[in-house]
Amino acid sequence: MLNFFPIHIDKKSKSPIYQQLGDALHDLIEQEILKPNMKLPPIRTFAEHLKINNVTVVNAYKYLENKGVVYSQMGSGTYVSPLPIKETPSSIFLEQLDSNEKDLTTPEQNTINFVTLSPPTDLFPVDDFKALFNTVLERDKGNAFNYQESQGYLPLRESVCDYLHHYGIQTSPDKIQIISGAQQGIDILSKALLRYGDILFVESPTYHGAIAAFQSRGGRIIEIPIEKDGMDLKVLENYMKLYHPKFIYVMTYFQNPTGISYSVDKKRALLNLAEQYDTYIIEDDYLSDFTYSSRPIVSLKALDHRNRVIYIKSFSKILMPGLRLGFLVLPKSILQSVLSAKHTSDISTSGIIQRTFDLYLRSDLWKKHSKDMQNIYKDRYACLLTEIENLLLEYVSYIPPEGGLSIWLQLKDHYSIEEICNRLLSYGVIVSPGSLFSFNTSTLPYIRISFATVDNEHIKKGIQIFYDVLKEYQENNKKGLSH
Amino acid sequence: MLNFFPIHIDKKSKSPIYQQLGDALHDLIEQEILKPNMKLPPIRTFAEHLKINNVTVVNAYKYLENKGVVYSQMGSGTYVSPLPIKETPSSIFLEQLDSNEKDLTTPEQNTINFVTLSPPTDLFPVDDFKALFNTVLERDKGNAFNYQESQGYLPLRESVCDYLHHYGIQTSPDKIQIISGAQQGIDILSKALLRYGDILFVESPTYHGAIAAFQSRGGRIIEIPIEKDGMDLKVLENYMKLYHPKFIYVMTYFQNPTGISYSVDKKRALLNLAEQYDTYIIEDDYLSDFTYSSRPIVSLKALDHRNRVIYIKSFSKILMPGLRLGFLVLPKSILQSVLSAKHTSDISTSGIIQRTFDLYLRSDLWKKHSKDMQNIYKDRYACLLTEIENLLLEYVSYIPPEGGLSIWLQLKDHYSIEEICNRLLSYGVIVSPGSLFSFNTSTLPYIRISFATVDNEHIKKGIQIFYDVLKEYQENNKKGLSH
Numbered sequence: 001m002l003n004f005f006p007i008h009i010d011k012k013s014k015s016p017i018y019q020q021l022g023d024a025l026h027d028l029i030e031q032e033i034l035k036p037n038m039k040l041p042p043i044r045t046f047a048e049h050l051k052i053n054n055v056t057v058v059n060a061y062k063y064l065e066n067k068g069v070v071y072s073q074m075g076s077g078t079y080v081s082p083l084p085i086k087e088t089p090s091s092i093f094l095e096q097l098d099s100n101e102k103d104l105t106t107p108e109q110n111t112i113n114f115v116t117l118s119p120p121t122d123l124f125p126v127d128d129f130k131a132l133f134n135t136v137l138e139r140d141k142g143n144a145f146n147y148q149e150s151q152g153y154l155p156l157r158e159s160v161c162d163y164l165h166h167y168g169i170q171t172s173p174d175k176i177q178i179i180s181g182a183q184q185g186i187d188i189l190s191k192a193l194l195r196y197g198d199i200l201f202v203e204s205p206t207y208h209g210a211i212a213a214f215q216s217r218g219g220r221i222i223e224i225p226i227e228k229d230g231m232d233l234k235v236l237e238n239y240m241k242l243y244h245p246k247f248i249y250v251m252t253y254f255q256n257p258t259g260i261s262y263s264v265d266k267k268r269a270l271l272n273l274a275e276q277y278d279t280y281i282i283e284d285d286y287l288s289d290f291t292y293s294s295r296p297i298v299s300l301k302a303l304d305h306r307n308r309v310i311y312i313k314s315f316s317k318i319l320m321p322g323l324r325l326g327f328l329v330l331p332k333s334i335l336q337s338v339l340s341a342k343h344t345s346d347i348s349t350s351g352i353i354q355r356t357f358d359l360y361l362r363s364d365l366w367k368k369h370s371k372d373m374q375n376i377y378k379d380r381y382a383c384l385l386t387e388i389e390n391l392l393l394e395y396v397s398y399i400p401p402e403g404g405l406s407i408w409l410q411l412k413d414h415y416s417i418e419e420i421c422n423r424l425l426s427y428g429v430i431v432s433p434g435s436l437f438s439f440n441t442s443t444l445p446y447i448r449i450s451f452a453t454v455d456n457e458h459i460k461k462g463i464q465i466f467y468d469v470l471k472e473y474q475e476n477n478k479k480g481l482s483h
Numbered sequence: 484m485l486n487f488f489p490i491h492i493d494k495k496s497k498s499p500i501y502q503q504l505g506d507a508l509h510d511l512i513e514q515e516i517l518k519p520n521m522k523l524p525p526i527r528t529f530a531e532h533l534k535i536n537n538v539t540v541v542n543a544y545k546y547l548e549n550k551g552v553v554y555s556q557m558g559s560g561t562y563v564s565p566l567p568i569k570e571t572p573s574s575i576f577l578e579q580l581d582s583n584e585k586d587l588t589t590p591e592q593n594t595i596n597f598v599t600l601s602p603p604t605d606l607f608p609v610d611d612f613k614a615l616f617n618t619v620l621e622r623d624k625g626n627a628f629n630y631q632e633s634q635g636y637l638p639l640r641e642s643v644c645d646y647l648h649h650y651g652i653q654t655s656p657d658k659i660q661i662i663s664g665a666q667q668g669i670d671i672l673s674k675a676l677l678r679y680g681d682i683l684f685v686e687s688p689t690y691h692g693a694i695a696a697f698q699s700r701g702g703r704i705i706e707i708p709i710e711k712d713g714m715d716l717k718v719l720e721n722y723m724k725l726y727h728p729k730f731i732y733v734m735t736y737f738q739n740p741t742g743i744s745y746s747v748d749k750k751r752a753l754l755n756l757a758e759q760y761d762t763y764i765i766e767d768d769y770l771s772d773f774t775y776s777s778r779p780i781v782s783l784k785a786l787d788h789r790n791r792v793i794y795i796k797s798f799s800k801i802l803m804p805g806l807r808l809g810f811l812v813l814p815k816s817i818l819q820s821v822l823s824a825k826h827t828s829d830i831s832t833s834g835i836i837q838r839t840f841d842l843y844l845r846s847d848l849w850k851k852h853s854k855d856m857q858n859i860y861k862d863r864y865a866c867l868l869t870e871i872e873n874l875l876l877e878y879v880s881y882i883p884p885e886g887g888l889s890i891w892l893q894l895k896d897h898y899s900i901e902e903i904c905n906r907l908l909s910y911g912v913i914v915s916p917g918s919l920f921s922f923n924t925s926t927l928p929y930i931r932i933s934f935a936t937v938d939n940e941h942i943k944k945g946i947q948i949f950y951d952v953l954k955e956y957q958e959n960n961k962k963g964l965s966h
Contacts, residue, residue, distance in 0.1 A: 055527070058541050072545070120625075121625025126620060126625050134617070137609060137613045141604065142607035144609070145806060146601070146604050180833075181830060183827065187828050209827065212826070212827045216827050218679055320628035321628070321830075322627065322629045345667060345670050346664055346666055346667040349807070350806075353836075
């Protein structure tokens with residue numbers, strides 16, 4: 001293998017030899033001649049081969065390690081990093097679009113937003129919250145604005161346990177950590193569990209906000225492909241043996257972006273693997289409340305008898321994203337480190353929000369709202385499916401999800417997703433390109449269509465535009481080919 | 484120097500030689516025979532001396548580096564880390580005490596709390612906020628609960644600029660980042676600016692919450708001693724040359740815990756050094772509003788014409804800690820990376836809190852409240868100083884701060900601070916021991932007395948108990964010596 005490395009060392013050059021060697025290897029890595037997780041040559045052999053000193057090779061590897069391009073495993077060797085740690089500006093751009101779009105004072109009236117996963121503001125239970133705010137302030141006065149326990153307001157942790165009981169999750173308030181939204185949950189778990197260079201597994205494709213948080217802690221991310229009923233277990237098991245990850249991040253219901261849900265068998269297999277290889281599973285339950293089938297929801301956490309599952313729940317998608325509220329259910333073993341990570345992150349979540357939400361959860365308002373939202377979304381979901389069936393089947397394929405707020409459309413391989421997205425945009429339709437949900441492939445022949453803020457009228461209009469764009473694209477493509 | 488290292492390598496042992504060597508060095512570091520920032524022997528010399536292979540020494544150093552015990556600088560060598568990265572459970576315990584004490588349903592009525600820096604709940608402007616909450620919900624409805632721009636609600640960023648204008652800071656809304664409290668500000672700045680192993684400077688002693696956040700990002704912290712008018716510039720300049728830190732974290736007014744403020748000369752010198760060595764200064768303005776002298780407040784940021792200062796402001800101490808609201812003023816060069824760090828941390832700060840606070844800041848309520856609080860605290864400050872002058876001068880010395888909420892008492896060197904704190908606790912008086920504000924000395928002969936929640940009656944009672952405890956301690960000590 002060594003003979004294939006086109007490395008030239010110039011001993012007369014002014015740059016130190018370790019740096020010349022490091023830069024040459026870096027080039028090979030960037031050109032993907034040296035591939036992710038490939039082992040670099042052993043130090044002594046490589047040094048002999050290049051006729052340089054052992055320590056120079058060590059320094060070259062070290063130089064690359066400082067750049068994050070390779071990693072070393074004690075007693076085993078040095079390997080090419082699974083990814084160059086890089087910024088992800090495009091995802092931030094799109095999330096911004098997602099966040100801001102409702103907040104503009106002069107929104108583009110004609111935009112059809114198939115990107116956002118949050119409910120439209122006119123469906124927020126604002127009046128209920130207003131009344132409860134006032135109740136809390138009457139009752140608690142200044143205490144509502146004081147520091148709260150970092151772990152969270154105790155009565156809220158109690159009502160969260162009651163809520164979970166309905167989903168078959170038995171836990172106690174001492175295992176609940178209140179968080180300022182799911183993104184913070186992911187962030188503080190990264191802080192508590194990851195040390196720089198640690199390996200973790202995610203589904204491929206997955207939620208870009210999680211990738212960004214893991215990357216920002218220096219986590220090395222390995223993607224495990226998913227099938228229609230969950231992670232590919234063969235790949236997973238092979239990789240578990242190789243890497244012993246710190247944790248596996250999954251969405252078991254209506255996975256973002258694919259919409260798939262895990263089978264019971266795969267859930268059990270995942271739990272067994274976690275036990276066997278002594279790792280944790282982070283289960284991000286961002287949306288299981290919106291199921292449109294009659295099958296009961298059974299989270300991984302509900303099946304977790306060996307304390308392997310860390311459960312994240314947020315209320316952004318069900319209730320209102322601006323609440324910035326959610327919770328974690330934690331194995332006892334990591335309670336203290338998560339509490340400490342929460343404390344250094346923002347000390348505690350807003351007391352007035354926690355207290356108001358506690359009253360909301362204890363009232364019947366919550367159940368009613370959740371049911372109402374489910375009905376509205378079920379109707380939109382049916383409408384979207386019908387429109388896709390009627391118009392798009394010539395161009396796309398997909399697996400109908402059993403719930404959630406989006407559909408993951410696979411387009412024909414040779415389509416340029418970027419070009420299609422741009423054309424849609426020119427007609428005022430915004431969608432999420434597949435590339436947003438993976439960090440090491442710049443193209444995935446998919447588009448995610450979310451209907452959280454789009455009513456049936458606009459779903460019909462939007463899919464009609466989608467059809468027109470695809471048809472025109474295909475015709476131009478054919479013309480291009482025939483020339 | 485090598486001859487003094489008592490290192491024994493057993494080539495017949497089952498543990499690898501690199502590990503034996505690493506463990507032996509680790510012991511020497513723990514015993515402080517090898518001191519922080521001391522250079523380890525050069526690889527080849529050391530290997531010859533120990534009659535082992537170069538690569539074994541390299542592996543031993545690497546093994547220690549993975550543990551965070553040493554760090555390496557390319558082309559220069561390997562050095563003992565300024566600190567072993569360790570958990571700080573004691574500080575978390577005390578902060579918890581601080582946070583929870585108001586929230587207990589059955590507080591110990593007789594406790595005199597000289598620890599907390601937050602105002603008592605009965606001084607919170609709850610009614611004003613309640614009225615404004617309702618105004619916001621009437622006006623903005625669902626928008627108040629939607630995602631907000633990650634950078635912060637624009638009208639609030641505008642009113643923050645007006646507020647800053649009164650303090651001589653000229654900036655614009657595009658340079659403001661809204662944060663969920665100062666702790667989050669420190670955390671996201673760490674995320675945006677630090678890479679694992681980067682060096683940063685702090686004042687010694689300093690705020691333990693900042694240390695915890697920097698440590699959690701793998702930052703290597705160097706402490707710069709402070710004098711009565713700011714950092715020791717000689718030490719600072721020497722260390723700047725050596726380390727080129729990513730940033731310097733300072734509190735220019737009523738520093739926590741010492742209470743000192745920077746002279747104008749030191750502020751200018753600090754800015755010049757930042758320019759010369761191309762680094763940033765994080766100025767944590769947690770309390771400058773509470774000044775009791777007639778001298779105007781001139782922040783580092785107001786003097787910063789070369790965009791070296793990152794300014795953090797929170798309203799926890801002035802208004803209500805449970806608001807979880809503050810802001811950063813940022814140099815343009817780091818706007819994007821801070822925004823991205825905020826986004827991966829919690830997407831955005833609560834919209835309803837931002838909107839309500841915006842109205843508060845625009846009204847005259849803010850000015851009135853801030854003035855009222857200042858008067859209350861000025862009175863308590865005078866009372867505390869008088870009591871200390873009357874009773875404690877035999878046992879303690881201190882520099883009277885020009886503002887803030889605490890006094891930093893230096894006790895005689897041979898006093899056991901731990902024992903004194905425990906005795907005070909047994910009489911129901913809690914104080915902050917000096918050791919809490921440094922991470923590499925377990926004893927600092929200081930105690931911080933804060934009067935934020937203690938009225939004059941309890942200040943008098945508390946200092947009387949302090950006097951009794953010190954007197955008794957000294958008498959016992961004398962008896963002990965005479966035996």
